[in-house]
Amino acid sequence: MAGAGDGDDEVQWCFSQVKGAFDDDIAEADIISTVEFSHSGELLATGDKGGRVVIFQQDPESKSQPLCRGQYNVYSTFQSHEPEFDYLKSLEIEEKINKIRWLPQKNAAQFLLSTNDKTIKLWKISERDKRPEGYNLKEDDGRYRDPSSVTALRVPVFQPMDLMVEASPRRVFANAHTYHINSISVNSDNETYLSADDLRINLWHLEITDRSFNIVDIKPANMEELTEVITAAEFHPHQCNTFVYSSSKGTIRLCDMRASALCDQHSKLFEEQEDPSRRSFFSEIISSISDVKFSHSGRYMMTRDYLSVKIWDLNMESRPVETYQVHEYLRSKLCSLYENDCILMRCVHEYLRSKLCSLYENDCIFDKFECCWSGDDSVVMTGSYNNFFRMFERGGRQDVTLEASREVSQPLMVLKPRRVCAGGKRRKDEVGVDSLDFSRKILHTTWHPHDNIIAVATTNNLYIFQDKC
Amino acid sequence: MFSKGTKRKFPDGGEELPEEGLPSSNEELASASYSLQRQSLLDMSLIKLQLCHMLVEPNLCRSVLIANTVRQIQEEMTHDGSWQTAAMIEAIAAAGSGCSGAGAPPERLVATEVLCRPGREMTGGSDAEPKLFSVMGYDGCREEEVVAVEEDSICSEAASNVCLSGSMGHCWERGVLRGERELDSRLGAPDEDVDVEEEDEEEEDNDLEGCRDEGEAKATRQVFGTFEIKNSHPGPESALEELFSDVDPSYYDLDTVLTGMQAAPKIGPYDLLDSLSQSHSPSSLGSAANCRSDLNELDHIMEIIVGS
Numbered sequence: 122m123a124g125a126g127d128g129d130d131e132v133q134w135c136f137s138q139v140k141g142a143f144d145d146d147i148a149e150a151d152i153i154s155t156v157e158f159s160h161s162g163e164l165l166a167t168g169d170k171g172g173r174v175v176i177f178q179q180d181p182e183s184k185s186q187p188l189c190r191g192q193y194n195v196y197s198t199f200q201s202h203e204p205e206f207d208y209l210k211s212l213e214i215e216e217k218i219n220k221i222r223w224l225p226q227k228n229a230a231q232f233l234l235s236t237n238d239k240t241i242k243l244w245k246i247s248e249r250d251k252r253p254e255g256y257n258l259k260e261d262d263g264r265y266r267d268p269s270s271v272t273a274l275r276v277p278v279f280q281p282m283d284l285m286v287e288a289s290p291r292r293v294f295a296n297a298h299t300y301h302i303n304s305i306s307v308n309s310d311n312e313t314y315l316s317a318d319d320l321r322i323n324l325w326h327l328e329i330t331d332r333s334f335n336i337v338d339i340k341p342a343n344m345e346e347l348t349e350v351i352t353a354a355e356f357h358p359h360q361c362n363t364f365v366y367s368s369s370k371g372t373i374r375l376c377d378m379r380a381s382a383l384c385d386q387h388s389k390l391f392e393e394q395e396d397p398s399r400r401s402f403f404s405e406i407i408s409s410i411s412d413v414k415f416s417h418s419g420r421y422m423m424t425r426d427y428l429s430v431k432i433w434d435l436n437m438e439s440r441p442v443e444t445y446q447v448h449e450y451l452r453s454k455l456c457s458l459y460e461n462d463c464i465l466m467r468c469v470h471e472y473l474r475s476k477l478c479s480l481y482e483n484d485c486i487f488d489k490f491e492c493c494w495s496g497d498d499s500v501v502m503t504g505s506y507n508n509f510f511r512m513f514e515r516g517g518r519q520d521v522t523l524e525a526s527r528e529v530s531q532p533l534m535v536l537k538p539r540r541v542c543a544g545g546k547r548r549k550d551e552v553g554v555d556s557l558d559f560s561r562k563i564l565h566t567t568w569h570p571h572d573n574i575i576a577v578a579t580t581n582n583l584y585i586f587q588d589k590c
Numbered sequence: 591m592f593s594k595g596t597k598r599k600f601p602d603g604g605e606e607l608p609e610e611g612l613p614s615s616n617e618e619l620a621s622a623s624y625s626l627q628r629q630s631l632l633d634m635s636l637i638k639l640q641l642c643h644m645l646v647e648p649n650l651c652r653s654v655l656i657a658n659t660v661r662q663i664q665e666e667m668t669h670d671g672s673w674q675t676a677a678m679i680e681a682i683a684a685a686g687s688g689c690s691g692a693g694a695p696p697e698r699l700v701a702t703e704v705l706c707r708p709g710r711e712m713t714g715g716s717d718a719e720p721k722l723f724s725v726m727g728y729d730g731c732r733e734e735e736v737v738a739v740e741e742d743s744i745c746s747e748a749a750s751n752v753c754l755s756g757s758m759g760h761c762w763e764r765g766v767l768r769g770e771r772e773l774d775s776r777l778g779a780p781d782e783d784v785d786v787e788e789e790d791e792e793e794e795d796n797d798l799e800g801c802r803d804e805g806e807a808k809a810t811r812q813v814f815g816t817f818e819i820k821n822s823h824p825g826p827e828s829a830l831e832e833l834f835s836d837v838d839p840s841y842y843d844l845d846t847v848l849t850g851m852q853a854a855p856k857i858g859p860y861d862l863l864d865s866l867s868q869s870h871s872p873s874s875l876g877s878a879a880n881c882r883s884d885l886n887e888l889d890h891i892m893e894i895i896v897g898s
Contacts, residue, residue, distance in 0.1 A: 212647050300650055319650040348658055350651045369651050402631055402662055406655045456627075460634050484638075487652050 133589040134536045141582040153578040159223040162569040168218025172202040189590035199288040202237040220305050238301040243292035251279040297333045304354045310361040317354035336384045353413045371408030393440045403455040411489035416498040425492040445513040448505050450543035450554045458486040493568045504563025525577050525584040632663045
């Protein structure tokens with residue numbers, strides 16, 4: 122049974138595996154930008170800044186293994202996207218993989234969608250463990266035989282070979298987005314999917330690459346009037362006509378595609394009125410939603426803004442049913458989290474000029490954290506700084522902070538709950554707010570659909586944890 | 591710093607709500623501190639917007655959020671009438687400090703002006719260039735911590751920023767004063783939210799108000815206007831070239847200053863800054879030759895970014 126332990130049993134999370142090198146010098150191309158379990162949980166895909174996709178496959182369970190669940194090992198690696206150059210705008214298009222979404226499995230092959238800022242690709246991952254041998258006109262190495270040397274006919278047979286996993290691009294969905302794609306979501310009809318950029322959402326058919334339908338467009342006629350952008354979008358898990366999209370102003374709009382072709386008019390608007398006593402100049406920035414995810418049941422959805430995770434009942438638009446504070450102690454630090462790149466720019470001009478571009482985008486207050494549901498929707502998880510990640514049991518029962526760190530990288534090592542000291546006397550195990558490492562953040566997390574296995578991405582490492590069995 | 595008590599928006603026509611039981615001088619102090627902090631945030635946001643515009647392909651979401659922050663501050667400042675007051679204060683301060691940026695070309699971006707001026711202190715004060723938004727100011731201001739502000743590390747850092755913003759603000763205005771006036775006529779009507787009063791006694795106030803407002807409107811226009819089609823107009827590129835032509839050998843004397851800054855008390859979120867700056871030992875900047883090769887490297891990188 123996935124999710125939190127039953128009754129009095131508290132789930133204890135243990136280290137299972139870590140992928141990626143523990144170098145101090147991290148190559149930018151190795152920075153993990155997305156993580157996603159497949160629908161069965163057997164496969165785990167990661168995308169990185171270098172445009173590569175790495176797929177891990179779970180070994181079948183074996184009683185001889187120390188952990189009661191199979192380990193994840195590399196199954197396939199391929200270059201999904203290459204850097205491109207937009208000649209019209211004189212801009213380079215990054216090859217960084219923004220999102221990966223698996224399609225439900227229909228046959229022996231697996232399919233996934235991967236996207237960078239501009240182009241979505243459908244990849245087929247298939248296994249080959251046999252090859253035909255004994256052709257009449259060709260040698261086994263492929264050379265053609267001289268027809269006159271053929272004296273007898275034989276039937277080619279399949280011979281077993283070492284397993285080979287091939288990834289081939291089956292569709293390329295390009296040229297439909299002016300702005301940067303932030304989300305893709307496969308519809309429950311398994312025929313269509315949506316892709317969302319900052320201002321528009323397009324609907325595609327998986328078979329058709331030269332056409333897409335625009336279903337949401339929030340671009341103002343005059344770009345100077347722009348005050349809100351789309352930050353994430355997702356299809357409902359069961360209702361193929363319903364999708365939601367979140368905005369930088371902290372609102373979520375639910376749209377019904379049956380209502381009209383262009384879903385600029387929402388069916389429902391989810392927005393929580395802000396507490397006027399907490400208002401500051403950063404209120405809008407921290408209310409910007411970085412991720413939205415439906416629960417598996419389809420009854421709830423979860424949103425992640427800078428400081429909190431909110432769970433909404435689709436039947437109630439006025440406020441969330443549950444709110445969990447991820448790192449409330451950062452509320453008093455918002456100014457420095459906003460300006461830390463500004464200060465950097467002054468000094469960096471001397472010290473680190475070669476990193477001008479990447480550092481500028483480093484102001485923490487704009488970090489986009491993702492969130493995810495456990496398989497049974499009873500626990501939600503999201504990342505934080507200092508390589509901490511947080512889990513919240515629904516119903517406000519319990520929450521825990523855990524850390525993905527090198528120190529806990531032996532199999533079966535139990536993760537100890539961490540605590541951040543917001544002020545006052547710091548206890549022995551606690552980490553002070555001012556000692557948090559803001560360069561080590563967990564933005565991407567994913568939970569196995571049926572089991573208590575989680576994958577958590579630090580900058581360039583993928584940690585896999587599971588509950589103690 | 592925006593401590594909890596001072597985060598409120600100003601109520602209609604009023605001063606900031608004072609805490610009960612405080613003497614009036616503390617009220618004024620808190621109010622002044624809030625205004626300065628707000629000014630600092632405004633300046634910082636404008637720099638971000640302009641830097642954003644300089645870079646290859648800005649993140650739209652981020653730019654929108656920063657621009658909205660700028661608008662909010664501007665609205666609040668207009669609303670409580672401190673818009674003009676701030677301009678006047680800075681005009682007086684600017685007059686006193688002797689900063690001058692007259693003759694700065696119109697295309698010069700505010701951010702480059704601010705970030706790339708060599709330190710006055712380094713050059714012995716004979717330099718006519720405006721004061722650097724500099725580390726010296728950062729350290730020098732620590733004593734001027736405002737009493738009413740909460741005592742935690744971020745607040746003390748913000749108080750320093752307050753001083754910084756003061757120095758940056760007036761130099762910034764000075765620097766773009768003439769340039770913005772020219773731009774003003776070229777770009778047309780200023781942002782409708784703020785009226786540029788033309789019957790102002792002090793011409794400087796008028797200029798400052800107009801150019802600050804114009805600067806923001808321009809920054810916002812620039813940010814979003816170019817999202818459609820990335821123009822290859824000479825503005826950003828020439829500003830970038832200015833960025834590097836400006837740097838003179840006196841810049842290298844910042845070494846000692848920056849080394850000194852590393853010894854200053856560290857603030858939590860600045861661990862990032864520290865870890866980054868520690869990766870480059872001060873000795874790497876010790877020689878002028880290293881700096882020159884760094885500059886060449888930077889030139890090269892900026893060329894790539896600009897796509898020349």
